[in-house]
Amino acid sequence: MIAKTALVDRMSELIRDVLQVEVPGSDTDLVEEGLIDSLALISLITEVEFEFGVRLPLGEFDLAHFRSAAQMAAVVAALAETRTAA
Amino acid sequence: MSTLLQDYVARAAADRGDAVAVALGDERLTYAELDRLSDRLAAQLVDAGCVPGDRVGLLLAKQPLAIVAIEAALKAGCAYLPLDVDSPSVRLARIVETAEPRVLLSAPEAAPALDALAAAGFAPPAWSLTAAPIEGERVHSARTRTEWDLDGARPVVRVGPHDPAYVLFTSGSTGWPKGVVITHRNVTAFSEWAVEAFAMQAGDRHSGHPPLHFDLSTFDLHPTFAAGAELQLVPPGLGLDARGLAAFVRERELTQWCSVPSVLAYLARFDVVAQDDFPALRRVTWCGEVLPTAVLAHWMRRLPHVRFTNMYGPTETTCASSWHPIASLPTDESVPVPIGRACPGEELLVLDEQLRPTPTGEVGDLYIAGVGLSPGYWRDEQKTAAAFLPDPRAPHSGRRVYRTGDLARADEEGLLHYVGRADSQVKSRGYRIELGEVESAFAALEHVRECAVVAVEAGGFEGVAICAAYAADGDVEPPALRRALSDVLPAYMMPARWLSLDALPKNQNGKIDRPLLRELFARQAGRRRRQRA
Numbered sequence: 001m002i003a004k005t006a007l008v009d010r011m012s013e014l015i016r017d018v019l020q021v022e023v024p025g026s027d028t029d030l031v032e033e034g035l036i037d038s039l040a041l042i043s044l045i046t047e048v049e050f051e052f053g054v055r056l057p058l059g060e061f062d063l064a065h066f067r068s069a070a071q072m073a074a075v076v077a078a079l080a081e082t083r084t085a086a
Numbered sequence: 087m088s089t090l091l092q093d094y095v096a097r098a099a100a101d102r103g104d105a106v107a108v109a110l111g112d113e114r115l116t117y118a119e120l121d122r123l124s125d126r127l128a129a130q131l132v133d134a135g136c137v138p139g140d141r142v143g144l145l146l147a148k149q150p151l152a153i154v155a156i157e158a159a160l161k162a163g164c165a166y167l168p169l170d171v172d173s174p175s176v177r178l179a180r181i182v183e184t185a186e187p188r189v190l191l192s193a194p195e196a197a198p199a200l201d202a203l204a205a206a207g208f209a210p211p212a213w214s215l216t217a218a219p220i221e222g223e224r225v226h227s228a229r230t231r232t233e234w235d236l237d238g239a240r241p242v243v244r245v246g247p248h249d250p251a252y253v254l255f256t257s258g259s260t261g262w263p264k265g266v267v268i269t270h271r272n273v274t275a276f277s278e279w280a281v282e283a284f285a286m287q288a289g290d291r292h293s294g295h296p297p298l299h300f301d302l303s304t305f306d307l308h309p310t311f312a313a314g315a316e317l318q319l320v321p322p323g324l325g326l327d328a329r330g331l332a333a334f335v336r337e338r339e340l341t342q343w344c345s346v347p348s349v350l351a352y353l354a355r356f357d358v359v360a361q362d363d364f365p366a367l368r369r370v371t372w373c374g375e376v377l378p379t380a381v382l383a384h385w386m387r388r389l390p391h392v393r394f395t396n397m398y399g400p401t402e403t404t405c406a407s408s409w410h411p412i413a414s415l416p417t418d419e420s421v422p423v424p425i426g427r428a429c430p431g432e433e434l435l436v437l438d439e440q441l442r443p444t445p446t447g448e449v450g451d452l453y454i455a456g457v458g459l460s461p462g463y464w465r466d467e468q469k470t471a472a473a474f475l476p477d478p479r480a481p482h483s484g485r486r487v488y489r490t491g492d493l494a495r496a497d498e499e500g501l502l503h504y505v506g507r508a509d510s511q512v513k514s515r516g517y518r519i520e521l522g523e524v525e526s527a528f529a530a531l532e533h534v535r536e537c538a539v540v541a542v543e544a545g546g547f548e549g550v551a552i553c554a555a556y557a558a559d560g561d562v563e564p565p566a567l568r569r570a571l572s573d574v575l576p577a578y579m580m581p582a583r584w585l586s587l588d589a590l591p592k593n594q595n596g597k598i599d600r601p602l603l604r605e606l607f608a609r610q611a612g613r614r615r616r617q618r619a
Contacts, residue, residue: 020584022565031326034577038326038352039515043544043551043582059357063326 026070088247092160094311110319127158130234138163143187155191163243165250168298175202197222247271259522265464275457280309290315295345301401328356339366346516347377373397374516398425404458432456441478452494453487512541533562553607554581
């Protein structure tokens, strides 16, 4: 399992690379800051899936839990754990 | 007496005044209210010196009062000019400078945008449509609702059917947006067609998804009012919330949905439309860009009770000029659906470089003739003359054709197929974007030594991605560049992919090698797709 802070850092870096936006903090709400729109969200999801080797369950996707680097990292960590457990 | 656009609301108010005309969340206006409020606002616009031919700017979020503003501008004999509150102030200032609105109908929350406009030297009188005044640092509302919502005589201004009804600004290749002038007759012809073609009637509930500064909103407003139906504005907060948007369609029992394809793709991507969902829905239409056939097939399988219709047409020919009802589930999901046949009163012509018709099956430039044609670009004879040509079949008749810049071919059945663009214009989320406008804005930024903006197919659901390659001075952080660019370009024009290089690749002539850049960006995405598969 990847250390939590390392995962958050990787996520922040990914957001920075993909969207070319500064992530002021790992808890910054990217939606509220207007940094993410629908096209950016789709690109980001695609990149997250590739980078972390997970498949986000978009049918049950809840944007409320995917608004900051820390939240995104938590979603990925939970998915990775489920996979390991299975 | 010719029908003018505002007559639709007046007619519906007389026939069924208690019916809802427009709703957003818990807010709603009946036809009687919409008619009365717009009469009152129009009377005050006239009182404030608005005369036929003037532009009345709209600088406020999409809401029932914005619809009141549109109808009021028309009743005052003016053309409405919808402005994007979220647009960077530089761009907004260019539009206001060019269009010279007599008044800006606005709201307190637009104070920052109004302040920025005033700082740039453009401060037409701003009115607050609400009871609360606009209290910016520089701008204070000249009137509020208390001063315009007054009992009085109905305005009696009537312009002619060929006078402007609205002016919409679209992306211009040189970095300066251009205004498309659309007349009452342009829109009444479109509306009458749409009402008949889509069997729109009182009792229908039609979606209002696109923003008002986008041409597609023409379809939401005027045909809906012509039918005496209900306009259900989509709450802006649902932009990212796929499930919320699906719930909105379900709970509001919409009967007609119209949006750009990317919205349909977004809902499909998040898989939020259940089997046989939206029982009230009768028709889904889209316009503005190509809907991936796989997405269409997904929707058709989920909603077998719904009719699906592709529409095609640029802003210059009023919303849509051709249509194609989808007869059955596409068998090959890799083949795009046709843009179909011309709407009545319009013609779509596929011509070669000498403006002669191309043989069936051959690709040519797509031209449009007929009732939808704009009289031209706002105060720009040069651009107008370049895009609106004398009809080559009767050069002295006064009839014109509009050069769309799209490439198309006709098949054996006479159906038209969109093939691509002849220039560097792209569509993203339904917006047309001149890559030249993005590139010139980018090139003008400090620290950017050279740059090129290209578009690549994003594949699958996403459509076209705008990609920016650049070489910059070492002392600038990429996010700072992005921020600087977002200060001058609206969000929908922002590049989705970025590539920082020491120098841009050049071809043998020393020009930037754009095909190679497209390949680099495509490979970036392709690598990821392969890895995932």
